[in-house]
Amino acid sequence: MPLPATEALHPDANGLDTLSDREALDRLLSGQEAALAAVRGALPDIAAGAAVMAEAIARGRRLVYGGAGSSALMAMADAMELPGTYGISPENILVLMAGGMPGAPHLPGHVEDDTAEAQRAARLIRDGDALVAVSASGSTPYTVSLAQAARARGARVIALANNAGAPLLEGAEVAIHVTTPPELIAGSTRMGAGTAQKAALNLMSTLMAVRLGHVHDGMMVNVVADNEKLRARAIRIVASIGDVSEDAAEKALQRADGAVKPAALIACGATPDQAGALLSETGQNLRAALARLRHPA
Known part of the structure; x- marks a missing residue:
């Protein structure tokens, strides 16, 4: 039986341990670059997700992220990062990880096979939720079982795997296969496959935020400004959209209780009630709201 791509030996791995530091790192980096390039072929499915x-x-409804091992870490x-970056409520996000969320720098391997735990975890999933199930091999028992149970509970399943024809991809509403090459360290999917997974997940959730109206001209207009860096960013965003000074932008944010979208409208001349x-x-959708403010029917 042929090995899955994630377990196969990479031809450039021969003699890896005999190379100089620079030569070894060059090969390892090339493996990462090849894995990242593979994401481009999955862009249509990432958009669907x-x-x-x-x-x-x-x-x-909620976004539910599920997986085991390093794939679960990418999902987690x-x-x-979604609440702070795009203002998605934590109440609308759930992470289900084999063995639970890590509290120490160790990921036990046996929990990946625990389908009973996956079935118990799936009880938290509700009808209409979107499950993002991630597994490099696409055959991790916990993740496959979780996806099957989620479908039975009425969730919409987005599956991300790095092996073609993987069980996880079967039956998923959106099946994302990122065809990464074998790892330079055979089976170490925290490397190339993990890099590709992180990129695919980042792309998918960012496009989601764009479609929800939380991005305006590349600015995160639904950001939760809960530290000095983000408060300064919020001021710059409002100043840019409203074409006003940073002092005026800060005053608009104060009138909007710190919310960027209404503050941007206030900076453009709206009252707080009108902005709401x-x-x-x-x-x-801020762009649509700005259009109505500037060109009322």
Whole structure:
């Protein structure tokens, strides 16, 4: 039986341990670059996944990220960055990881095979949620079982794997196969496959945020400004959109209780009540709200 691509030996791995530091690192980096380049072929499916995620959030459902091992770490990183970056409520995000969230720098391997735990975890998934299930091999028992149970509970499943024909991809509403080459360290999918997974997840969740109206001309207009860096960023965003000074932008943010979207409208001449109404009428889409403010019907 042929080995799956994620377990096969890479031809450039021969003699890796005999090379100089620079030569070894060059080969390892080339492996990462090749894995990242493979993401481009999956862009249509990544876009389809982003649409499913956006619809779930727009309908008040949740994004559920699930996996085991290093794949789960990639999923967890994407999930945990969404509230601060795009203002997605933590209540609308759930992470299900084999063995639970790590509390120490060790990922036990046996939990990846625990399908009973996957079935128990799946009880937290609700009808209409969007599950993003990630597995490099695409055959991790925990992740495959979680996806199957999620479908049975009415969730929409987005599956991301690095092996063609993987069980995880079967039956998924959106099947994302990122055809990464074998690893320079055979089977060490925290490397090339993990890099590709992180890129695919970042692309998918960012496009989701764009489609939800949380990005305006490359600026994160739904950012939660809870530290000095982000407060300064929010001021710059409002100043740029409103074409006003940073002092005026800060005052607009104060009138909007720190929320960037209404503050941008206030900086463009709206009252706080008018800004709220415009955003409500346009589904929180700032560009559409600005268009109505500048060109009322």
